[in-house]
Amino acid sequence: MHPSIPFLLKLQEMDKKIIEIRKLLAKIPVETEKFQKQLKIEEEKVAQNKKELLQIDLSIKEMEAEIAGLKSKINQYKTQQLSTRKNEEYQALSHQIDNATQKISDLEDKVLEFLEKKERVSKTYKEADIQFHHFALEVKKKTEALSTQKENLEKSLSQLLEERKAYISHLEPNVLQIYQRIAASKPGTAIMPVVDETCGGCHMRMTKQAYLKVKASDALVFCEYCGRILFFSE
Ligand SMILES: [Zn+2]
Numbered sequence: 001m002h003p004s005i006p007f008l009l010k011l012q013e014m015d016k017k018i019i020e021i022r023k024l025l026a027k028i029p030v031e032t033e034k035f036q037k038q039l040k041i042e043e044e045k046v047a048q049n050k051k052e053l054l055q056i057d058l059s060i061k062e063m064e065a066e067i068a069g070l071k072s073k074i075n076q077y078k079t080q081q082l083s084t085r086k087n088e089e090y091q092a093l094s095h096q097i098d099n100a101t102q103k104i105s106d107l108e109d110k111v112l113e114f115l116e117k118k119e120r121v122s123k124t125y126k127e128a129d130i131q132f133h134h135f136a137l138e139v140k141k142k143t144e145a146l147s148t149q150k151e152n153l154e155k156s157l158s159q160l161l162e163e164r165k166a167y168i169s170h171l172e173p174n175v176l177q178i179y180q181r182i183a184a185s186k187p188g189t190a191i192m193p194v195v196d197e198t199c200g201g202c203h204m205r206m207t208k209q210a211y212l213k214v215k216a217s218d219a220l221v222f223c224e225y226c227g228r229i230l231f232f233s234e
Contacts, residue, residue, distance in 0.1 A: 002220045004175040005231045008191050011171070011179065014164050016188045021157045028150050035139045042132045049125035056118045063107050063114070070100045070107075178220065182228060191229040202226035 077093045077100070084090050168176055183190035192200035197211050204225040206214070214221045215232045223230055 001231055002218055004172055007171055008175070008179050008229065011167060012188065012191050014160060014167065015183060018157065018160050019188050021153050021160070025150065025153050028146050032143055032146055035142055039136060039139050042135050046125065046128045046132050049121060049128050052121050053118065053125055056114055056121060060111055060114050063111050067104050067107050070104050074100050175220070179229065186228060189228065191231065193233040194230050199223040199226060199228060199230060201228040
């Protein structure tokens, strides 16, 4: 076994931890954004309900104004009836009054319908609003937890990077360079054990010659297929 192997293995362990921490760190903004998106959806639900409520109120007001208008028209027709002497005109006004009265009755039914709808939407709105506030609190807590996690991970990462820097200063530069080159394309698995005469990285079967070389030689041996550094472990 090449004398640098145990040191490279330790370096690879450090690198694996660094990779793991970086992965976790990369997940944090994704998580945060996910929560923010969900929160936005809840907020939009509340806004939508509120908008619907306002729309209902507006419709009710419009109908009430229409009713008031029709009522004043009826009074007008009645006054006109008092002053007319023509039977035809009187009948025509009676017809107008009947029409207006029917319209009022229809509108009043509709107002009732809208009031019922308002009650329903109002209930939904209140529930959505409560839910939104609960959720917002939850998101706040989760975001804070993620932020703490991020701080801790960043601290661990910078510690590890410091340790790594100190550690590699003791390694043979050319061996380190070889390791770094392989690790760049095979992070965390640049140096792998031989398992059942196959490469622990790509799992290809080794030639007998290569196998014996790994077992007996103290040179660095590379997998013929994937180029990883191989070592023999009992
Ligand atoms: Zn291989």
